């Protein structure tokens with residue numbers, strides 16, 4: 001049935017453990033990107049597995065691993081300069097495996113008191129990084145930033161409109177709207193739809209020259225909406241935009257939110273880890289007065305995907321939004337029970353997301369993380385300086401390790417895509433293209449990996465130069481796709 005013989009079990013674990021141990025070194029020697037995005041080849045490979053013919057463990061693992069090696073962009077590669085998907089710490093990987101083995105259901109305290117208390121400690125610790133007092137901070141681990149931001153919209157709706165929990169939007173007498181930077185992450189648009197607000201419920205506020213939300217414009221928009229009978233309830237500040245690492249003026253936004261009685265959420269999904277480093281902490285000034293916060297462990301805290309965190313300083317607001325009475329959940333601990341986490345978040349049965357961060361912290365301490373964040377920040381500076389020296393034009397300004405840039409002589413989107421595709425084809429690195437302010441084309445590179453070295457930055461610079469030289473040849477041929 002589903003049990004392995006001792007021999008097969010030994011073979012499985014030997015193969016997996018050998019593969020995991022060798023992975024970082026093997027990856028660093030190879031390509032950061034697949035040879036091609038070849039849909040026919042990858043589908044044929046997957047269809048080639050016969051699910052009626054069980055394989056010996058080593059063969060099964062090796063065939064899967066080869067599929068993954070050949071057919072993915074590799075976020076753990078030291079020259080993956082990507083969207084913020086991390087290289088996971090080894091301890092994080094081990095923590096994730098342990099979570100699967102013990103498989104605690106971190107829904108009810110009575111079922112998983114150790115796992116729950118570990119996550120609650122982490123919630124207090126992470127809140128503490130932002131100056132939040134441990135006795136008031138509440139929160140929950142989520143699958144990622146999307147779920148955390150969705151939780152923020154739900155918590156704010158429930159808190160600001162008492163009828164919302166029972167009646168939903170039909171209990172509201174005016175149209176609820178909330179405010180984000182035009183540069184915010186698109187999870188808020190999706191959250192608005194999932195909360196029944198529709199995308200019209202999201203009011204994108206113009207960003208200034210530095211790509212930061214313009215507070216004067218925010219206040220004007222709130223007043224205009226109020227004047228037209230709408231019901232503003234939430235303002236989001238982004239600390240570290242996805243595109244360009246801009247940090248909105250959180251103090252000013254928070255003051256506006258308080259003046260107008262709105263919930264103030266900070267989306268610090270990736271840049272929240274900057275709070276660890278004294279020289280970066282000032283960037284986040286104002287976060288200490290936020291009502292809620294998104295921070296992803298699976299971004300700059302280098303945990304394997306998925307691990308996000310949603311925190312609030314409004315005690316009881318999570319239960320107000322998420323609690324549900326039922327007769328079947330475990331209650332053996334009675335009144336001695338701690339937090340039942342299913343009462344505080346969107347998930348019910350839930351994986352022990354926090355363990356990958358916890359085990360990593362046990363091995364490295366906050367100091368290990370502090371050093372990693374500092375190092376990646378320095379490498380971001382090296383990248384920016386190198387690009388300038390080699391005649392690229394930098395389009396963003398941030399102390400965070402993310403650079404948006406174009407060649408000095410063009411920002412033609414087709415030329416930028418050709419450079420991106422050439423870097424992809426070379427296998428040397430992965431970078432992306434984006435648009436700043438909705439319309440300004442840019443190449444984008446972000447240091448996301450604590451294993452990235454100076455030499456990796458220099459190799460990226462060389463491959464960008466090579467791609468720029470080839471540009472006229474390849475412009476417009478998105479030949480990474482077969």
Ligand SMILES: Cc1ncc(COP(=O)(O)O)c(C=O)c1O
Pocket residue numbers: 083084143144145146147149185187238240241242267268269270296308
């Ligand atoms: C600022 C910001 N917020 C939210 C998210 C969404 O997080 P996730 O991908 O973990 O759902 C991202 C993802 O990159 C992000 O950069």
